[in-house]
Amino acid sequence: MKKYFIAGMLVWAPLAITIWVMTWGLSVLDGVFGSVMAALIAVLPSALKPALQAFRELPGVGILIVVAIIFTTGIFAANFAGQWWIALWDRLIARIPIVKSIYSSVKQVSDTLFSSKGNAFRKAVLIPYPRNGSWTIAFITGNPAQEIKGKLDKEHVNVFLPTTPNPTSGFFMIVPVADIIELDMSVEEALTHIVSMGSVPPHHHVPSSVK
Incomplete structure (x- = not known):
């Protein structure tokens, strides 16, 4: 019974989590549209309010309009004007x-x-944490501010250290370049490795050069 239950969980858990994340994202977009429409309904003449309210309640129209606005804005922002x-x-x-x-x-x-x-999240690296001899995956996010750089002896970089299994939270750290080991795995592979708590290895196993 336990074996079959775990096998079923392995099938449904990724699908359920994917649907949950997509539903959350779509609800955010729909909420943006709903707020804009509510503001329009409040200021428009009474004769137009029923039609606008009916349009607002159409399923999925809010998501489509918000996505279209974002896409159109991207096209507009990509040119000189x-x-x-x-x-x-x-x-x-x-x-x-x-x-x-x-x-x-x-x-x-x-x-x-x-x-x-x-430069954010362009490179996955290993850093010593929480003590020397222990290593964890982090992502280079840039260079230290000029004031900080002037107070440090060695060359340092800014890194973001995500937590497991929720990589959206974590720690901002400034670490010496000499203590960093660069990884050949992509950012996506590194994130997958972190979220899976190390149970899902990267697609390749090419050893990295140690700085």
């Missing part, structure tokens, strides 16, 4: 107290993580 308008928008936001601090911080993080020119 779009970049000019985005720069203008950033300057306007920068003049709003409190909002500018939150917006600029989030924008810097998102630009670093999602931009193809960024």
Whole structure:
């Protein structure tokens, strides 16, 4: 009985978790659409409210519209005119107290993580943690700030150390380059290895060079 139950769990658990994550993401998108539509309904004339309410309640339309808006914005932002308008928008936001601090911080993080020119999560490495002789997988996220760099003797790098089995939380650390061992596995393979608590090995087994 135990063997069959575990075998069944191995089949259904990945599917259930995948569906849960996708449902959560879609509900977030649908929530964004619902908030926008609620604001429009509140300000539009009473004659238009029933039709707009019926449109809002159509299943899946919120997700489709939000995805279409994001995709259209990406096309717009990829050309010269779009970049000019985005720069203008950033300057306007920068003049709003409190909002500018939150917006600029989030924008810097998102630009670093999602931009193809960024360095975040571009390399998986081994670092000694929690003590010398023990190793864990981390991801290089950039170089230390100039002030920090000036106070350290050796060359250091910023790394993010994810937790297991939830890699969305973790620790930000500044470690010496000399203590890092670079890995040949991709970021995706390293994340899979972390989430599986080491039970799922990378697809290749090429030994890495030790710095």
